[in-house]
Amino acid sequence: DADVTQTPRNRITKTGKRIMLECSQTKGHDRMYWYRQDPGLGLQLIYYSFDVKDINKGEISDGYSVSRQAQAKFSLSLESAIPNQTALYFCATSDSGLSNEQFFGPGTRLTVL
Amino acid sequence: KNQVEQSPQSLIILEGKNCTLQCNYTVSPFSNLRWYKQDTGRGPVSLTIMTFSENTKSNGRYTATLDADTKQSSLHITASQLSDSASYICVVSAIRGSQGNLIFGKGTKLSVKP
Numbered sequence: 001d002a003d004v005t006q007t008p009r010n011r012i013t014k015t016g017k018r019i020m021l022e023c024s025q026t027k028g029h030d031r032m033y034w035y036r037q038d039p040g041l042g043l044q045l046i047y048y049s050f051d052v053k054d055i056n057k058g059e060i061s062d063g064y065s066v067s068r069q070a071q072a073k074f075s076l077s078l079e080s081a082i083p084n085q086t087a088l089y090f091c092a093t094s095d096s097g098l099s100n101e102q103f104f105g106p107g108t109r110l111t112v113l
Numbered sequence: 114k115n116q117v118e119q120s121p122q123s124l125i126i127l128e129g130k131n132c133t134l135q136c137n138y139t140v141s142p143f144s145n146l147r148w149y150k151q152d153t154g155r156g157p158v159s160l161t162i163m164t165f166s167e168n169t170k171s172n173g174r175y176t177a178t179l180d181a182d183t184k185q186s187s188l189h190i191t192a193s194q195l196s197d198s199a200s201y202i203c204v205v206s207a208i209r210g211s212q213g214n215l216i217f218g219k220g221t222k223l224s225v226k227p
Contacts, residue, residue: 004156040122040219041219042202042217042218042219042220043157043202043217044217045215088154090156090157092156099145099162100144100145100147100206100215101147101159101162102157102159102204102215104156104157104158105156106155106156107154107155107156109154
């Protein structure tokens with residue numbers, strides 16, 4: 001079984017709809033992250049969490065919110081989706097050491113019409 | 114400003130050939146540098162990590178180098194295979210208090226043709 005899973009894998013939605021992307025991990029890591037990836041722009045950090053009670057904004061948090069329901073679960077919400085949020089979304093986890101290797105999920109391809 | 118620049122943006126090579134990807138960074142204070150491989154439609158996977166004191170590290174046909182003085186790293190792929198077709202992302206970690214702060218490059222897209 002995959003260590004980091006994301007659901008759904010693909011989602012098409014309409015402008016203005018609320019949508020939630022979910023991430024679960026079995027690696028036992030404290031740290032979890034949400035990124036979006038657009039062609040030619042690389043990975044951009046949306047939100048990150050260093051433990052269940054810790055939530056931090058990344059570079060591009062506007063229009064997004066997150067919830068860390070448990071050590072193993074970190075969800076990303078788009079309260080009112082807009083077309084420029086169409087992108088590939090990745091969840092990642094890491095341990096608390098400075099080595100900072102991140103383990104990524106398979107990604108969610110989101111299309112907002 | 115902490116930045117990571119990768120070149121070339123894209124590269125096409127023939128199967129069996131070697132290639133070298135470049136990463137220049139302006140990240141301080143430096144903690145480590147990682148190269149990730151990202152297959153199309155999948156999440157990145159770490160290939161290798163370089164710390165300040167390391168100059169060269171190999172992982173099979175992948176060899177990473179680091180010059181901490183010039184703040185440059187390279188990823189050399191030997192005897193390329195079709196499965197090497199992917200994006201290669203350079204990620205530099207800066208030390209910020211007791212935490213790390215990751216700065217991502219935009220990646221080099223490598224296409225290996227038969």
